[in-house]
Amino acid sequence: MSLPHAILGLLLDRPMTGYDLKLLFDKELNSFWPAQMSQIYRELGNLEAKEWVDSRIEVQESRPDRKVYSITGVGKQVFQEWMNRFPKSLISPCRDEFALRVFLGGRSARDEMQFQLRRFIREKQSEVATFTLLEKNYETMAKKNTDQAMYRRMTMRRSNIVAEALILWAEDCLEELEKKA
Amino acid sequence: MSLPHAILGLLLDRPMTGYDLKLLFDKELNSFWPAQMSQIYRELGNLEAKEWVDSRIEVQESRPDRKVYSITGVGKQVFQEWMNRFPKSLISPCRDEFALRVFLGGRSARDEMQFQLRRFIREKQSEVATFTLLEKNYETMAKKNTDQAMYRRMTMRRSNIVAEALILWAEDCLEELEKKA
DNA sequence: ATTTAATATATGCATAGTATAATAATGAAT
DNA sequence: ATTCATTATTATACTATGCATATATTAAAT
Numbered sequence: 001m002s003l004p005h006a007i008l009g010l011l012l013d014r015p016m017t018g019y020d021l022k023l024l025f026d027k028e029l030n031s032f033w034p035a036q037m038s039q040i041y042r043e044l045g046n047l048e049a050k051e052w053v054d055s056r057i058e059v060q061e062s063r064p065d066r067k068v069y070s071i072t073g074v075g076k077q078v079f080q081e082w083m084n085r086f087p088k089s090l091i092s093p094c095r096d097e098f099a100l101r102v103f104l105g106g107r108s109a110r111d112e113m114q115f116q117l118r119r120f121i122r123e124k125q126s127e128v129a130t131f132t133l134l135e136k137n138y139e140t141m142a143k144k145n146t147d148q149a150m151y152r153r154m155t156m157r158r159s160n161i162v163a164e165a166l167i168l169w170a171e172d173c174l175e176e177l178e179k180k181a
Numbered sequence: 182m183s184l185p186h187a188i189l190g191l192l193l194d195r196p197m198t199g200y201d202l203k204l205l206f207d208k209e210l211n212s213f214w215p216a217q218m219s220q221i222y223r224e225l226g227n228l229e230a231k232e233w234v235d236s237r238i239e240v241q242e243s244r245p246d247r248k249v250y251s252i253t254g255v256g257k258q259v260f261q262e263w264m265n266r267f268p269k270s271l272i273s274p275c276r277d278e279f280a281l282r283v284f285l286g287g288r289s290a291r292d293e294m295q296f297q298l299r300r301f302i303r304e305k306q307s308e309v310a311t312f313t314l315l316e317k318n319y320e321t322m323a324k325k326n327t328d329q330a331m332y333r334r335m336t337m338r339r340s341n342i343v344a345e346a347l348i349l350w351a352e353d354c355l356e357e358l359e360k361k362a
Numbered sequence: 363a364t365t366t367a368a369t370a371t372a373t374g375c376a377t378a379g380t381a382t383a384a385t386a387a388t389g390a391a392t
Numbered sequence: 393a394t395t396c397a398t399t400a401t402t403a404t405a406c407t408a409t410g411c412a413t414a415t416a417t418t419a420a421a422t
Contacts, residue, residue: 002278003378009285019400032280039379041402064386064400083289087278090301091308093409096273097183099213101264103336104190106329108264113332120271127272148287151294154354155284158347165346166339173335184408200370217410222372245370245416274379 003043004052006033008071008079011053015070018044028134028152031127031159044069052078102173114177117170124163124170131160184224185233187214189252189260192234196251199225209315209333212308212340225250233259283354295358298351305344305351312341 010016010024018041025035047053052075058066071079098120105113138153191197191205199222206216228234233256239247252260279301286294319334 001377002276002281006281006285009288012288017400018402029281029284032275032277032284034274034276034379036380037401038381038403042378045402060400063388063398066400080288083282083285084293086282086297086300090279090297090304092275092277092279093215094213094273094275094277095183095215096213096275097268098271098273099336099339100183100187100210101267102332102339103210103213104187104264105332105335106327107190107193107261110328112265116267116271119267123271146287147291150357151283151286154286154350154357155280157353158280158283158350161346161350162343165342169335169339169342172338176331176335182407198370199372215409218371219373219411220409226372241370243418244368247370 002033003035003039004047005079005082006035007040007043007047008052008075009083011069011071012076012079015068017066017068019066028156031131032155047075051075110177110181114174117174117177121167121170121174124167127163128160128167131156131163135160183214184216184220185228186260186263187216188221188224188228189233189256190264192250192252193257193260196249198247198249200247209337212312213336228256232256291358291362295355298355298358302348302351302355305348308344309341309348312337312344316341 006025006029007021010021016024018037021040021044022035022037025033025040029035044053044055048055048069051072053069053071055067055069058068060066098116101108101116102113135153135156138149138156141149142153187210188202191202197205199218202221202225203216203218206214206221210216225234225236229236229250232253234250234252236248236250239249241247279297282289282297283294316334316337319330319337322330323334
């Protein structure tokens with residue numbers, strides 16, 4: 001139920017096409033709210049039908065025309081209402097296949113689990129590198145003292161510390177498995 | 182695509198009803214693979230149609246009859262194949278509404294965000310308490326030196342350290358907001 | 363007296379998410 | 393020469409998930 005509100009929140013900054021939004025989602029929201037192209041375009045259609053956004057066509061010569069979406073007055077209201085009403089529980093369900101595989105890991109060979117844990121660490125390390133860059137970007141922006149940059153930096157920090165905690169966890173697991181061998 | 186394999190993996194331990202499975206999911210898998218009743222029963226139906234599990238009815242007098250599912254030979258093979266083939270990426274997409282709300286937090290009043298961060302910390306602390314209990318249970322079981330208990334303890338540890346990292350993060354955010362006020 | 367909790371299974375509907383491809387033009391790389 | 397990458401939108405089909413509800417019985421709690 002949050003994708004429409006995420007899109008409304010992003011359109012508050014500036015009018016954007018579905019393509020623009022997809023780039024933003026991939027770059028900055030991916031670690032806590034990934035969205036597919038098809039989802040974004042469908043949702044923009046829904047939002048326009050509800051008149052929470054409207055659109056104008058920008059003609060281009062060499063490229064397909066751009067359909068630029070803007071948030072409407074009603075859209076702003078709907079977004080603000082959502083922002084003011086937090087859910088009863090702040091814990092979101094999360095499905096993590098790697099965690100499931102570790103849980104069921106007794107059915108796998110130990111050296112296979114060690115191999116996969118090392119792979120997991122490498123993937124998380126590359127995440128940390130990405131998050132750190134984004135965090136620094138927002139740090140620079142935050143010097144202008146806007147709350148927005150501060151909150152976005154906090155979110156990147158969140159993704160970062162979770163990834164770092166998982167690296168430490170995986171390293172602990174590896175150590176235990178190596179001790180057993 | 183992992184729910185069927187999660188169920189197969191759990192049925193390797195012992196035959197279970199849909200109800201038994203739901204209790205197990207809620208108690209031990211909830212933090213990394215939550216599942217609804219309706220999902221479990223539907224999936225058991227699918228698995229039985231594929232003959233990866235079979236079932237027998239246990240008649241009860243005072244309660245509705247139990248339909249006890251067991252994993253078949255084919256089911257064991259399918260599970261083992263899944264266990265041996267890890268996905269290309271070990272990072273699962275995760276949607277977290279609270280993180281999204283912080284990201285969009287510039288549109289909210291600071292004291293509201295502080296209130297919600299405090300609420301978030303309390304919820305995470307209660308998670309930590311739950312995970313710690315489960316972790317200790319598995320620690321006791323792990324003394325019998327079975328790999329299964331070790332891996333399950335590792336998974337609980339994972340949920341625990343993520344929750345603890347998020348508490349520290351939220352406390353940092355709170356501090357920064359308080360400094361600004 | 364009535365509601366709620368626990369045990370037990372199952373279905374229907376709506377929402378959400380994934381996968382893929384069609385269409386269209388350009389420029390860069392192989 | 394052909395494939396791939398980028399910019400840009402849309403459609404379709406499929407899978408997964410969530411929420412509510414129906415059925416049935418017993419026992420405990422209000």
